[in-house]
Amino acid sequence: MDSEQRSEIIRELKKNLEGLKDSGLTHLPRAKKTALPKKLEAIRETIGDCTRCKLHQGRTKIVFGVGNPNAKLMFIGEGPGHDEDLQGEPFVGRAGQLLTKIIEAMGLKRSDVYIANTVKCRPPNNRAPEPDEIETCSPFLIQQVQAIQPQIIVTLGNPATQTLLGTQQGITLLRGHFHDWNGIQLMPTYHPAFLLRNPHMKKPVWEDMQKVMAKLGLRKM
Ligand code: URA
Numbered sequence: 001m002d003s004e005q006r007s008e009i010i011r012e013l014k015k016n017l018e019g020l021k022d023s024g025l026t027h028l029p030r031a032k033k034t035a036l037p038k039k040l041e042a043i044r045e046t047i048g049d050c051t052r053c054k055l056h057q058g059r060t061k062i063v064f065g066v067g068n069p070n071a072k073l074m075f076i077g078e079g080p081g082h083d084e085d086l087q088g089e090p091f092v093g094r095a096g097q098l099l100t101k102i103i104e105a106m107g108l109k110r111s112d113v114y115i116a117n118t119v120k121c122r123p124p125n126n127r128a129p130e131p132d133e134i135e136t137c138s139p140f141l142i143q144q145v146q147a148i149q150p151q152i153i154v155t156l157g158n159p160a161t162q163t164l165l166g167t168q169q170g171i172t173l174l175r176g177h178f179h180d181w182n183g184i185q186l187m188p189t190y191h192p193a194f195l196l197r198n199p200h201m202k203k204p205v206w207e208d209m210q211k212v213m214a215k216l217g218l219r220k221m
Contacts, residue, residue, distance in 0.1 A: 037069045039147035043140055047120065053136040055079075055121035055129070061088035065116035065144055072216055074114045074150040075099065076141065076160040078191065079129045085122035090115045095193040099156070102192070106209055107218050114148050116141055118160045129159055138163050145184070152212055153184055157191030176208055178215075187212050 044064050050056055063080040066089050075091075083093035091099045100110055119129040119137040129137075141163075145153065155161040158171050164181055165174065165188075174188040189208040190201050 040065075040069055040144065043143045043147065047140055050120070053119075053121075053133045055119060055123060055133050055137075058124050059121035060085045062120050063088055063090050063117060063122075064120060065114060066090060067110065067114035068112055069114065069148060071112065071114040071148055072151040073108070073112070073154065073212065074116070074145065074148055074152070075103075075154045075156060076145075076164070077115070077117045077156045078159045079117050079119040080122040081126055081193075082122070084117075090117050091192075094196060095191070098192040098195060102205070102209060105206070106213050114144075114150065116144055118163050134159065134163055145181075150184060152215055153181060153186045154208075154212060155186060155188045157194060161188040176204065176211075178211070185215060 047062060047064065050062060059080075063084045067074075077091060077095075077099075080090065081093050081095070084090055084096070090096070099115070103110055103113060118141060119133050120140065121137075123129050123133070153164070155164055161171055161174055162168060164186060165179055167174070171188055171190060175190065176188075178185045178187055180186070187208055189205050190198075195202050195205060
């Protein structure tokens with residue numbers, strides 16, 4: 001489109017908006033804000049009281065996801081642990097507290113971002129989710145991402161990263177670079193639970209988050 005065409009579109013838009021104002025319209029409705037929570041609610045309703053995989057047998061609560069339905073930034077973990085299973089909210093235990101610290105160090109609040117997991121029910125004894133469980137549950141995660149349409153996804157650890165990117169490659173190779181996920185920038189990084197066991201790995205995670213912040217315009221690199 002050349003600049004003359006752009007100017008013509010702007011002139012037309014102005015004319016239309018002035019026409020609407022003359023007919024008494026004082027503001028334009030914000031369609032996106034009301035539509036998005038509805039989409040998430042619909043996904044939650046589809047999940048229902050899920051028994052699609054064996055993880056339902058040991059769960060207390062389904063952990064759907066939490067945060068801003070219009071978030072520019074979405075974090076995706078592995079699966080609920082003990083605390084998350086009891087409270088029905090992702091990342092509220094020790095690893096979650098570290099994730100909250102990371103989010104706040106980025107200049108954001110937990111309520112600014114959206115947080116979800118690869119599987120929505122707690123795997124027994126905190127084991128990693130198994131391939132059949134991921135296959136059953138991850139379509140709901142994909143629907144959540146499609147509803148939210150974040151600018152950036154941060155995947156935390158192997159299961160989330162490998163599920164979204166459809167690869168067997170490990171997090172050590174994949175982290176630190178943006179990957180394309182259906183037009184959304186995806187940054188893999190280490191899981192906060194791994195950081196609790198390996199505090200010296202906080203530095204690379206912070207480097208990854210600085211790249212995310214730069215893309216979001218939160219900080220110049
Ligand atoms: N670890 C995860 O991957 N997700 C949670 O919600 C909590 C811990």
